[in-house]
Amino acid sequence: MxxxxxxxxxxxxxxxxxxxxxxxxFMIANIVVELPYQIMLGxxxxxxxxxxxxxxxQSGARQGLILLxxxxxxxxxxxxxxxxxxxxxxxxxxxxxxxLMFSMALTFNGVFQPPAALPGFWIFMYRVSPLTYLISGxxxxxxxxxxxxxxATEFSTFPPPAGQTCGAYLSTFLSTAAGYLEDxxxxxxxxxxxxxxxxxxxxxxxxxYGQRWRNFGIVWAYIIFNIAVxxxxxxxxxxxxxxxxxNLTGLSALRTKVFKRRGQEKVPEGKKDENSAVL
Numbered sequence: 001m002x003x004x005x006x007x008x009x010x011x012x013x014x015x016x017x018x019x020x021x022x023x024x025x026f027m028i029a030n031i032v033v034e035l036p037y038q039i040m041l042g043x044x045x046x047x048x049x050x051x052x053x054x055x056x057x058q059s060g061a062r063q064g065l066i067l068l069x070x071x072x073x074x075x076x077x078x079x080x081x082x083x084x085x086x087x088x089x090x091x092x093x094x095x096x097x098x099x100l101m102f103s104m105a106l107t108f109n110g111v112f113q114p115p116a117a118l119p120g121f122w123i124f125m126y127r128v129s130p131l132t133y134l135i136s137g138x139x140x141x142x143x144x145x146x147x148x149x150x151x152a153t154e155f156s157t158f159p160p161p162a163g164q165t166c167g168a169y170l171s172t173f174l175s176t177a178a179g180y181l182e183d184x185x186x187x188x189x190x191x192x193x194x195x196x197x198x199x200x201x202x203x204x205x206x207x208x209y210g211q212r213w214r215n216f217g218i219v220w221a222y223i224i225f226n227i228a229v230x231x232x233x234x235x236x237x238x239x240x241x242x243x244x245x246x247n248l249t250g251l252s253a254l255r256t257k258v259f260k261r262r263g264q265e266k267v268p269e270g271k272k273d274e275n276s277a278v279l
Contacts, residue, residue, distance in 0.1 A: 001033055001081050001091040001098075004030055015204070023239050027086070027231050034078045040069030054142050062141050065212065069138045072219045079226035086230045087237035097159040105129040110136070113186060114205045130222045136207045137215035142208030150193035157191050166190035 011026050046067045054066075064213055084101070085094040108118070108125040109132045118126055126132055160169040167184030168172075170192070174181065178200050182191035199209060236242050 001085040001094050004082065004085050005091050007087075008238075022233065022255070023234065027082075027234050031079060031082050031227055031230065034082075035075060038074035039071050043067065045074075046070045047089070058142070065141045065216070066138055068216065069134060069141070069219070072216070072223070073134055076134075076219065076226065079223050079230065082230040083226050083233065086233040096132045105131045108132075110205050110207070116204075116206075129218060133215040133218045133222075138210045138211050140202060140207050140215075141212050143202060144212070146198040148193070148195050148198055150182075153190040155193055157189055160187060160190050162253045163187070186238050 007030060008026075011023075013027070013204065015021060016023065049070075050063065050066055081094075084098045085091060087096045088097070106126065106129075108122055109129050110126055111203075115123065115126050145235060160166050165184060166186050170177075170181065170190065178196060179192055180195040180196045181195065202208070211270050
């Protein structure tokens with residue numbers, strides 16, 4: 001954002017008055033020139049982060065999709081920064097606004113609090129947060145279909161009836177249950193794990209493996225939206241020089257004109273007291 005402010009200042013005092021090129025070329029160039037750097041940054045972050053977290057065992061399709069999501073993240077961050085700074089005079093002010101908005105998107109992305117627990121307006125925040133779809137896409141691609149193995153303290157333990165194995169005792173229950181038995185042949189103590197797949201855990205946060213490509217497309221929509229809004233904001237505030245102060249001045253003049261006309265209207269002698277009371 002500080003670099004954009006410098007470029008904008010040079011353009012508005014030098015290129016625009018001399019009509020060297022249009023404001024549209026300036027805005028698009030400033031946005032596009034950042035994209036290769038963001039793509040390279042996404043590749044570096046993926047290489048440093050993916051393999052320590054997920055290892056080498058996943059398919060190339062999953063590795064490639066997570067790479068695309070991480071590139072998406074940096075492309076979104078870059079275009080979002082242009083949205084914030086396009087109309088504002090100072091990078092410091094834009095930085096504070098961007099931090100607040102990003103914090104809101106991070107808070108309501110469905111991880112800190114599952115969407116089922118968000119009431120009213122906050123459900124709206126969950127749905128409009130771009131991080132909802134980024135995180136859902138990355139997590140579902142990396143963990144979808146993974147087998148879950150409970151730790152020693154995570155099992156539900158209980159003894160089976162005398163003379164029965166755990167598998168025979170819980171056969172009807174296991175036919176519909178989501179978990180698994182650690183040792184179905186045991187006759188002394190049953191150990192039951194409540195989940196057997198990462199998909200069951202992710203479903204609690206409304207994250208589904210089947211929606212990974214949908215989420216990929218939605219993040220593209222956010223990036224394109226950011227570019228369009230940045231161009232529009234620059235046009236409205238820096239080319240047309242629209243400002244709330246000018247609008248308020250116009251409204252004030254209109255109000256004065258209207259009430260002045262009403263004050264000049266002739267009021268019948270017998271209605272003056274009544275008219276004053278109404279006003």
